[in-house]
Amino acid sequence: MKEDDALLQFLHTYRREAPLPNPELEDKIICQLHRPSGFPLDKILIAIVLLGGGLFGFARFRQWQMAQTQLNLDTLEASLIQSWEVATARVESEDSLSYLFSYKEDK
Amino acid sequence: MVAKPRTSPEATDSELVHRSVKGDTHAFRLLYQRHQGKVRSLLFQMCGKELLDDLVQEVFLRAWRGLKQFRGSCQFSTWLYRIAWNVATDQRRSFAKRNDQQSPVPVEDCHHLPDPVNTPSLQHLHYQQILYQGLDHLSAEQRAVLVLHDLEEVPQKEIAAILKIPIGTVKSRLFHARQALRQYLSDQGVEL
Numbered sequence: 667m668k669e670d671d672a673l674l675q676f677l678h679t680y681r682r683e684a685p686l687p688n689p690e691l692e693d694k695i696i697c698q699l700h701r702p703s704g705f706p707l708d709k710i711l712i713a714i715v716l717l718g719g720g721l722f723g724f725a726r727f728r729q730w731q732m733a734q735t736q737l738n739l740d741t742l743e744a745s746l747i748q749s750w751e752v753a754t755a756r757v758e759s760e761d762s763l764s765y766l767f768s769y770k771e772d773k
Numbered sequence: 774m775v776a777k778p779r780t781s782p783e784a785t786d787s788e789l790v791h792r793s794v795k796g797d798t799h800a801f802r803l804l805y806q807r808h809q810g811k812v813r814s815l816l817f818q819m820c821g822k823e824l825l826d827d828l829v830q831e832v833f834l835r836a837w838r839g840l841k842q843f844r845g846s847c848q849f850s851t852w853l854y855r856i857a858w859n860v861a862t863d864q865r866r867s868f869a870k871r872n873d874q875q876s877p878v879p880v881e882d883c884h885h886l887p888d889p890v891n892t893p894s895l896q897h898l899h900y901q902q903i904l905y906q907g908l909d910h911l912s913a914e915q916r917a918v919l920v921l922h923d924l925e926e927v928p929q930k931e932i933a934a935i936l937k938i939p940i941g942t943v944k945s946r947l948f949h950a951r952q953a954l955r956q957y958l959s960d961q962g963v964e965l
Contacts, residue, residue, distance in 0.1 A: 687813065
């Protein structure tokens, strides 16, 4: 196509050439070939192991904590029942509103 | 002690790749010497000269690390061009991100004043600048096809393999890229 030919002519006339590389670039690249890659697999593995260990430890701690809570639940329940019994007994013995809204100083 | 035979510079790419996979850095050096010019030129046309050496280095280091995955289903140069295209795309994204944060300054054109003895005319430099501004106006996909085909003279079939797109898409992108560039040049007063 005539239009394309003219454009190609323009591109070839005015294209820029890449600047020459740094003379040390080739050696620099070859020196880096046997260096460990940017992807630190060993460090990632260590991090995974540490994270896994931490999670396992936390899970065990929570399990122990739950067991402790379970033991205390009975005591808590008994304490609540006792305090409610005391409270309801007082309300039944007095006028509930005056008990709630009037302050009487104990002598 | 028997000295290890040096890789011959006449060896084919696949022989050099085979040796490189086994850790022969001399073979890889020959591959570098053979292909760095084309890779460098492609990266320059796609990204400009800023960080060009770093980009070339990145391409060859990625190639070295990925050699074991190179199955030989295409030419080594095609595979290497694909890596160069990926590096160029990453770089263009990072340029774009940076330019969003700062106002773009055409440092390249401001600070490299031509050597008065050995330089093309001002008109030549002006047209060069317009051409590269026009290329900047194209999408990354259109620019890649135009650069590979019209500047680097890579065949359409190979471009399709490099960019992993059908050959029909290559033709279509080339058509639209040329049309957009022609329009831009025309808007800038360039008569073709």
